[in-house]
Amino acid sequence: MQWNSIRTKVLAALLACLMLGVGGILALMHYSFESNSQALAAESVTGAQKLFTILETREISKMTAVSDTLITNPQVRDAFAAKDRSRLLDLTAPLYPQLKSEGITNWMFHTPEPDMVVFLRLHNSTKFGDPLNRFFDQEVVRTHAMVTGNELAKAGFAVRIIRPFYDAQGGVTGYVEMGEELGQFIHTMKSQTGNDYGLLLNKKFMDRQFWADSSKVWKRRDNWDDNPSFVVADKTSASDSIFRFQQDLATVPEQGEVLERFQDGNSVFVRGIFPVRDAAGNTVGAMFVVRDISSFYLAMRRTQRVLVLLTIAALALGTIAVLTLLTRLIFRRLDHIVMVATRVVGGDYQSEIHVSSDDEVGQFEQLFEQFRRVFVDVLKHVPELQGK
Amino acid sequence: MSQLYEIKLRIEEKIKTAGLDANEIKGKIGLRAGKLLAFITADTPDDPATVVKLKQAAKDVLNIAL
Numbered sequence: 001m002q003w004n005s006i007r008t009k010v011l012a013a014l015l016a017c018l019m020l021g022v023g024g025i026l027a028l029m030h031y032s033f034e035s036n037s038q039a040l041a042a043e044s045v046t047g048a049q050k051l052f053t054i055l056e057t058r059e060i061s062k063m064t065a066v067s068d069t070l071i072t073n074p075q076v077r078d079a080f081a082a083k084d085r086s087r088l089l090d091l092t093a094p095l096y097p098q099l100k101s102e103g104i105t106n107w108m109f110h111t112p113e114p115d116m117v118v119f120l121r122l123h124n125s126t127k128f129g130d131p132l133n134r135f136f137d138q139e140v141v142r143t144h145a146m147v148t149g150n151e152l153a154k155a156g157f158a159v160r161i162i163r164p165f166y167d168a169q170g171g172v173t174g175y176v177e178m179g180e181e182l183g184q185f186i187h188t189m190k191s192q193t194g195n196d197y198g199l200l201l202n203k204k205f206m207d208r209q210f211w212a213d214s215s216k217v218w219k220r221r222d223n224w225d226d227n228p229s230f231v232v233a234d235k236t237s238a239s240d241s242i243f244r245f246q247q248d249l250a251t252v253p254e255q256g257e258v259l260e261r262f263q264d265g266n267s268v269f270v271r272g273i274f275p276v277r278d279a280a281g282n283t284v285g286a287m288f289v290v291r292d293i294s295s296f297y298l299a300m301r302r303t304q305r306v307l308v309l310l311t312i313a314a315l316a317l318g319t320i321a322v323l324t325l326l327t328r329l330i331f332r333r334l335d336h337i338v339m340v341a342t343r344v345v346g347g348d349y350q351s352e353i354h355v356s357s358d359d360e361v362g363q364f365e366q367l368f369e370q371f372r373r374v375f376v377d378v379l380k381h382v383p384e385l386q387g388k
Numbered sequence: 389m390s391q392l393y394e395i396k397l398r399i400e401e402k403i404k405t406a407g408l409d410a411n412e413i414k415g416k417i418g419l420r421a422g423k424l425l426a427f428i429t430a431d432t433p434d435d436p437a438t439v440v441k442l443k444q445a446a447k448d449v450l451n452i453a454l
Contacts, residue, residue: 339412346415347426382427 010326011319018315022308029304036300037261037270037293044195044291045256045272051192052276052287055185056159060148063104063161063178067146070176071165080109080174081167085120085128096122099178106158106179109165112172113141119174135280136162140175149279150182152205157182157233157276157285182276183234186287190236198235198243198288199276202250205284206231233285242269242290249275249286261293268297333361337368349376389430395442395454396428402450413449420445 002008070076070092079087088109096107100123107122110132117131139147146163160179164172186197208224211231215222224231226240230249237243241264256274263269269290276285333356343351353369355362399417403410414425421441443454 342415342419343411344415345418345424346411346413348411348415351411379424379426 007323007326007331010322014315014319014322018312018319021311021315025307025311026304029300029307033297033300036296037268038258040291040293040296041258041261041270041272041289044193044270044289045258045274047193048189048195048197048272048287048289049256049274051189052185052274055188056150059103059159059180060161062102063180064146064148064163066099066104067161067163067176067178071163074168077165077167077173080119080165083111083119088120089122089125092120092122093125103180103184104178105181106160106177108177110137110162110175110177112174116141116175135278136160136177137175139279140164144172147279150276150284151179151278152201152284157199157201160279182285186234186236195292196235196237196242196290198237198290199233199285200227200230200243200245200249200273200288201233201285202230202283204229205278205282230286235288237290239264242271243288245273245286245288250283252283252286267292267294269293329359330361333365337365340372341368344372344375349379390428390432391434391439392428392432392442393430395439395446396425398452398454399425399446399450402446402452406450416449417442417445420448 073091076088076091079091092107099107105123109119111117111119115131116133116137118128121127134151136147136149136151140162144164146161148159148161150157150159158179158181160177162175162177165174165176167173183199186199189195189197203224211224212222214220226232227245230245232240232243235243242262245259252273252275254275256272259271259273261268261270270293271291272289273286274289275283276287278284337353340351340353353365353372355365355369399414400410402408403413418424421438421444423438423442446452446454
């Protein structure tokens with residue numbers, strides 16, 4: 001192979017095109033995958049946030065409906081107005097297991113202000129008389145209207161409602177409160193979307209000892225020390241690694257945030273997080289969203305492979321076609337011109353250049369043939385060649 | 389007989405014994421040497437530069453040392 005031949009140069013140029021083409025496809029596919037995985041992650045965060053809000057609203061509506069029924073029940077109303085704890089317990093206790101099975105795990109009656117203590121806990125009927133003095137209590141006393149929202153208690157995070165309870169004359173006899181653990185939302189969310197979720201709680205709003213005690217009661221591993229600023233209250237995946245998060249939960253923007261993509265074994269995940277606020281507006285926790293995009297990733301890799309192979313095949317065919325055309329249209333005809341010129345110099349004055357086309361090479365063939373004729377004519381008049 | 393003519397004869401002899409295309413080989417040597425072999429006769433005066441070129445061309449094309 002002659003390194004300075006046109007054929008070699010064209011081949012090198014086509015190989016460069018091939019490499020550029022393959023490189024371009026790889027870069028394009030990588031960019032496409034990056035932007036698509038980013039879009040999928042953003043969509044997962046937004047979708048999870050909406051779904052969380054929908055579930056929150058649905059559960060608040062459910063608890064509101066249950067409390068509506070309670071408030072209009074004259075027996076419950078009168079027992080609470082009379083502060084007859086045992087009668088109130090008799091009337092409400094049969095309902096509690098059913099409500100609990102529907103997710104309402106917290107149910108309390110509070111005495112009215114100014115003392116406002118727990119009058120009856122359906123989920124722990126032996127414990128009462130303690131003041132809670134939370135944002136919820138202050139708000140319902142201030143407004144005498146139903147207060148709804150999330151509240152991070154010492155050992156857990158729940159969506160709650162609290163509303164005034166009235167006697168037959170319309171006077172406030174106390175308050176009824178219901179709550180559902182937010183942790184159970186994530187299991188519903190997983191069953192609806194297939195994504196994995198983790199509920200993170202800000203340690204700043206929690207009690208260390210209470211978390212340790214409740215972990216023992218619920219036979220849950222005490223994971224307080226796993227992360228510096230938050231605890232994972234609940235998660236839908238057995239893997240802890242997919243919920244890695246180093247920032248402060250308070251820095252998570254309101255609309256959520258897409259985190260980095262990562263690989264765990266053969267699976268590829270995108271992650272995101274959005275803040276969860278309590279009724280007072282504090283960022284007391286965050287919901288972690290993890291979406292498995294392995295199938296998308298594999299499909300992208302398949303497409304990438306196919307495109308690379310197609311590009312190589314197309315450019316290989318293109319190379320063969322270009323070289324064939326160059327050989328037919330240029331190289332072979334140039335070889336013929338060189339051969340005729342050589343033979344004429346060697347004494348064969350009969351060889352002629354056949355003009356095969358009127359293209360650029362054809363014009364050169366014609367010019368060279370004219371030159372050959374002039375050259376041969378000159379030679380005929382050279383004395384040394386007379387008679388040859 | 390000039391040296392140039394002697395070289396020419398040896399080239400023609402080699403072409404003949406090897407059964408090569410005389411016009412093609414002479415053309416190649418002539419182009420390389422910058423001299424038409426047909427112009428070289430017994431009376432052609434020797435030009436040292438042309439002699440060297442012709443010998444080199446014969447070596448390149450026919451691989452013979454003259």
